[in-house]
Amino acid sequence: MTEQTPTRLAPEALRHLPATIQRPAYDRDRTRIGVVHLGVGAFHRAHQAVYIDDALALDPDWAICGVSLNSRDVRDALRPQKGLYTLALLGQTPQLRVIGALREVLAARDERERVLGRLSDVDVRLVTLTITEKGYCLSAGELDFEHPDIAHDLANPRAPVSAVGYLVEGLRRRKLQRLPPFTALSCDNLPDNGGKLRRAVVAFAQRLDHDLACWIAENGAFPRSMVDSITPATDDALRSRVAAELGCVDAWPVQREAYAQWVVEDAFCNGRPPLERVGVTLSNDIxxxxxxxxxxxxxxxxxxxxxxxxxxxxxxxxxxxxxxxxxxxxxxxxxxxxxxxxxxxxxxxxxxxxxxxxxxxxxxxxxxxxxxxxxxxxxxxxxxxxxxxxxxxxxxxxxxxxxxxxxxxxxxxxxxxxxxxxxxxxxxxxxxxxxxxxxxxxxxxxxxxxxxxxxxxxxxxxxxxxxxxxxxxxxxxxxxxxxxxxxxxxx
CATH class of the missing domain: 1.10.1040.10 (N-(1-d-carboxylethyl)-l-norvaline Dehydrogenase; domain 2)
Known part of the structure; x- marks a missing residue:
């Protein structure tokens, strides 16, 4: 007798999940991708994507295209699941929740043009980042033009590999199409994260095109933010527990403590999700x-x-x-x-x-x-x-x-x-x-x-x-x- 392959988490599996499992409170098919997220790791999927999941029940225009800049692992795990994954909230009474905000997952090394296409899509109005401090390619708080990725992108601006290179090329394409810029929102824990990102993007653009740099500086937005939630790494124990409770396999669940905080400077240039209605603190004193x-x-x-x-x-x-x-x-x-x-x-x-x-x-x-x-x-x-x-x-x-x-x-x-x-x-x-x-x-x-x-x-x-x-x-x-x-x- 052959062993049956376990069912994989997917949209058609949602209706069969136990009643104790929270699932998206909206019709995923009616959502549109309005956010591109660079660095679609565990923290993003346990934190910002959960806030956006709540926001989609209020406004369907802010689904996420998640982009892995270097690895293919998240894409390969979640694409067969149509972007669905499970969040385990760790508390006195652990809870499981299926998150549906991630409508598309791309690996930039393989799918550069698809990523740039999203960044220059009229529906995309917000780009968020969790790329760790080293992903900004900074030295003493400013863009390091000697960094190998930045040097590569200056020599090959239409084929970027760095986050800054992708942002600038996406913004260049939007300017050519006479589209407004997207807001670029850093969600990494480094002081003055939005200010550092703004300076890096404008400095990079300045090396390529003075008019583009001025257009970004005058019209773009780079809010500061603060995030907080402990997010332990996914392990086999979590995968086994999730599979047992869901009755199907999730290739890459994530877990975090129940507490989460997201404080954002309310300085967007092209609309924003209803963040203040889903628990985000909007403040000018990040x-x-x-x-x-x-x-x-x-x-x-x-x-x-x-x-x-x-x-x-x-x-x-x-x-x-x-x-x-x-x-x-x-x-x-x-x-x-x-x-x-x-x-x-x-x-x-x-x-x-x-x-x-x-x-x-x-x-x-x-x-x-x-x-x-x-x-x-x-x-x-x-x-x-x-x-x-x-x-x-x-x-x-x-x-x-x-x-x-x-x-x-x-x-x-x-x-x-x-x-x-x-x-x-x-x-x-x-x-x-x-x-x-x-x-x-x-x-x-x-x-x-x-x-x-x-x-x-x-x-x-x-x-x-x-x-x-x-x-x-x-x-x-x-x-x-x-x-x-x-x-x-x-x-």
Whole structure:
């Protein structure tokens, strides 16, 4: 007896799904592609595409053409499914939802002209991007004309390979057709993402055609944005669970925590989806939201990473299940960080802290502290030292804020003692200081403060140095027991 091939997720399978599975709340056949998304990876499909899926129930003109700039994998997985895929929301009660917003999936390396055709289609009015920071081909925040992809595209502008090259060629074709430009919306987590994208696109166009560059600068739009949602990688366990619950195979489901945030600058040039009706925050202070996230979310993450690692704890959820650490982190957020955050208008810091704490406690998200601990030399200055500097300027106490910084120093010392390399661009310098550390707070802290790439200009502030020495001494030998005692006694 031959084994039957499992049914594949496809439009005709939707009506046979169990009633517990949420499915598109609109007629997909009546939708039109109005969005091109560059970088159709897991985060986009778990985040922006879900908002657009909700928006399509209100306006059918904003379905998505997803473009993979380098890989064929997503196209090959989802094209047989007509773009359908499953989102697993990870919470106390996990939920599955089939997303229908992705009407077309293209692989740019094979289908360049189809991609450019979409970018110059009159129905397409919005191009969104999740290509990671390296995809913008920047150097010191500006377009790197020496980057191989940019050099290629300048020499072959009608056959681009970079995101910037595709945007400029698409806009050039629209100008020739007397079509208005599309809005280009960066959804990558880099500061001033829209500003960086605008400058890169205009600079590239300027090298090719001065009039085109002026037309883009005068008529185009590049809103800033902020996105947030933890999106673990798809694994075989997810695929098996989805297949069992759907009763059919999904080649590439995605998963994320239930929480999601998308803040967008309301600066579009050619219409937009009804984003404000599907949970998107429209604001002209994206920098304020970025700052709040950096300080109220990312800084406590780092605190959990270093203090929790010293306590031999594995994940964020396990750290939050450790009462002494959970209490300290909540105090850190409410008493030491929130008062030093200049929040955007309408931003409720207390509710934001509540939401973050709930996210941290979510046992369905296995966010490893060891991974969050990477690149401390890059993260500590922007996540914690800026808040400390603001607190000092305002005359506020910094003792709670210094404990996670001291935790990082103790973490570096422990890794160096154990001969474990740090995942950090300053590994060599940090490890040298860590190996020389003896546990004497005055000597060790003075040596670490000598790393001016991390601590300047706070390194010369006697108030900071004193508080950091006290915090370092309180952590003792950095053992789980010493750290727990220091946290219990904090403040």
């Amino acid at each position: 920098a304020g939201y970025d700052r709040a996230k950096l300080r109220l979310l990312n800084a406590p993450h780092s605190a959990l990473a270093y203090l929790g690692s010293l306590m031999d704890i594995g994940t964020v959820a396990q750290a939050m299940a450790t009462p002494v650490l959970a209490r300290f982190v909540e105090r850190l957020m409410r008493e030491a960080i929130a008062p030093n955050v200049v929040a955007p208008r309408g931003f409720d810091a207390a509710r934001y802290v509540d939401a973050i704490l709930e996210r941290f406690r979510n046992p369905a998200i296995q966010h490893r502290l060891s991974q969050i601990a990477w690149d401390g030399s890059q993260k500590i200055p922007v996540r914690l030292l800026g808040t400390i500097a603001d607190a000092l300027a305002a005359g506020r106490p910094i003792d709670l804020l210094c404990l996670p910084v001291a935790g990082w120093l103790q973490f570096v010392r422990r890794q160096a003692r154990d001969g474990v390399a740090l995942t950090d661009p300053m590994n060599e310098a940090l490890s040298q200081v860590g190996r020389r550390a003896t546990g004497d707070a005055a000597q060790d802290v003075e040596a670490f403060l000598g790393l001016h790439g991390v601590f300047a200009p706070l390194a010369t502030d006697v108030r900071f140095a004193s508080a950091l020495r006290d915090a370092y001494a309180a952590l003792g030998d950095g053992s789980p027991e010493a750290v727990a005692t220091a946290l219990a006694s904090a403040g």
